[in-house]
Amino acid sequence: MMQNIRIAIQKSGRLSEDSIDLFKECGIKLDMGKGRLKSVSSNFNAEFLFLRDDDIPGYVEDGVADLGIVGENVLVESAKKVNLVKKLGFSKCRLSIAIPREESFEGPQSLQNKSIATSYPKLLSKYLKENGIKANIHEISGSVEIAPSIGLADAVCDIVSSGSTLLSNGLKEVQEIFKSEAVLIGNKNLSAENKSILEKILFRINAVQKAQDNKYILLNAPNDKLPEIINIIAGMKSPTVMPLAVEGWSSVHSVLEEKAFWEKIEALRNAGAQGILVIPIEKMIL
Numbered sequence: 001m002m003q004n005i006r007i008a009i010q011k012s013g014r015l016s017e018d019s020i021d022l023f024k025e026c027g028i029k030l031d032m033g034k035g036r037l038k039s040v041s042s043n044f045n046a047e048f049l050f051l052r053d054d055d056i057p058g059y060v061e062d063g064v065a066d067l068g069i070v071g072e073n074v075l076v077e078s079a080k081k082v083n084l085v086k087k088l089g090f091s092k093c094r095l096s097i098a099i100p101r102e103e104s105f106e107g108p109q110s111l112q113n114k115s116i117a118t119s120y121p122k123l124l125s126k127y128l129k130e131n132g133i134k135a136n137i138h139e140i141s142g143s144v145e146i147a148p149s150i151g152l153a154d155a156v157c158d159i160v161s162s163g164s165t166l167l168s169n170g171l172k173e174v175q176e177i178f179k180s181e182a183v184l185i186g187n188k189n190l191s192a193e194n195k196s197i198l199e200k201i202l203f204r205i206n207a208v209q210k211a212q213d214n215k216y217i218l219l220n221a222p223n224d225k226l227p228e229i230i231n232i233i234a235g236m237k238s239p240t241v242m243p244l245a246v247e248g249w250s251s252v253h254s255v256l257e258e259k260a261f262w263e264k265i266e267a268l269r270n271a272g273a274q275g276i277l278v279i280p281i282e283k284m285i286l
């Protein structure tokens with residue numbers, strides 16, 4: 001019998017839902033019963049551990065878990081020796097320095113001899129060192145944004161996404177020091193068996209991510225406009241072209257990358273395409 005690969009994901013927080021959804025989209029079932037901290041998949045050689053995110057890099061380094069999902073910020077701050085297997089594209093955020101709204105900032109030197117509250121002392125001291133700044137780092141584990149208003153620190157260094165937490169605490173973002181997203185990490189000494197399970201997982205993640213980055217497109221075009229239209233939407237190999245029941249017209253099917261989407265739609269309309277349908281793709285295997 002094949003062993004199960006052990007995958008650590010965040011129990012509850014900003015990474016949890018997207019981590020669970022990712023495995024579900026990969027067709028890997030995981031039951032998350034209330035209060036359960038471990039779950040064995042019923043259709044894949046995997047066992048899930050639900051943990052605090054800060055503990056995940058350490059567990060993966062020690063081999064208690066084979067794989068894990070964490071924010072890059074937590075991974076780098078932890079300084080644990082694990083492999084960064086794949087960036088996952090969700091939980092995107094940045095680690096930034098923020099100061100009280102009414103104060104001015106003239107670059108890193110404005111932080112000289114100031115006290116800065118953060119949960120990320122390693123990332124912050126690296127930034128300060130690179131900029132030749134001496135500051136007093138005040139480490140706290142949460143609710144960092146409150147620090148200046150209660151006189152605990154002059155500035156903060158914390159996670160920012162929409163910026164609304166800073167805004168509601170009278171702070172402004174003045175310097176981004178690190179960009180982060182969720183990453184899949186792996187133990188450095190995976191067994192051959194676990195390596196082959198990881199390959200299967202990566203194959204599925206790639207198919208899911210590719211599908212999310214692309215759309216299926218169908219359109220009608222007059223035959224004399226086909227060369228121009230085909231040129232705009234090359235697709236995976238080349239578009240499928242089928243005659244319509246009405247003389248002189250064809251139906252063109254292809255795959256479009258999400259990031260160039262609207263430009264291509266405009267170009268297609270200008271080239272004479274009509275009845276354009278755009279459909280999400282569930283999985284995409286190249």
Ligand SMILES: Nc1ncnc2c1ncn2[C@@H]1O[C@H](COP(=O)(O)OP(=O)(O)OP(=O)(O)O)[C@@H](O)[C@H]1O
Pocket residue numbers: 010011012013014015051052053054070071072073074091092093159160161162180181182
């Ligand atoms: N506002 C946000 N938007 C997007 N991603 C975020 C945001 N806040 C945090 N993250 C990312 O999600 C990760 C987990 O954030 P969360 O706030 O759930 O952590 P936590 O409170 O430390 O959780 P835990 O209880 O597991 O220790 C962060 O390390 C960061 O990578």
Ligand SMILES: O=P(O)(O)OC[C@H]1O[C@H](OP(=O)(O)OP(=O)(O)O)[C@H](O)[C@@H]1O
Pocket residue numbers: 014142143145158159160161162163164165166
């Ligand atoms: O820029 P924003 O969109 O406001 O997001 C930033 C906030 O999100 C995170 O906290 P979270 O809400 O996850 O709560 P936590 O402090 O309990 O982890 C982070 O620690 C910031 O406080």
Ligand SMILES: [Mg+2]
Pocket residue numbers: 052053054
């Ligand atoms: Mg945490």
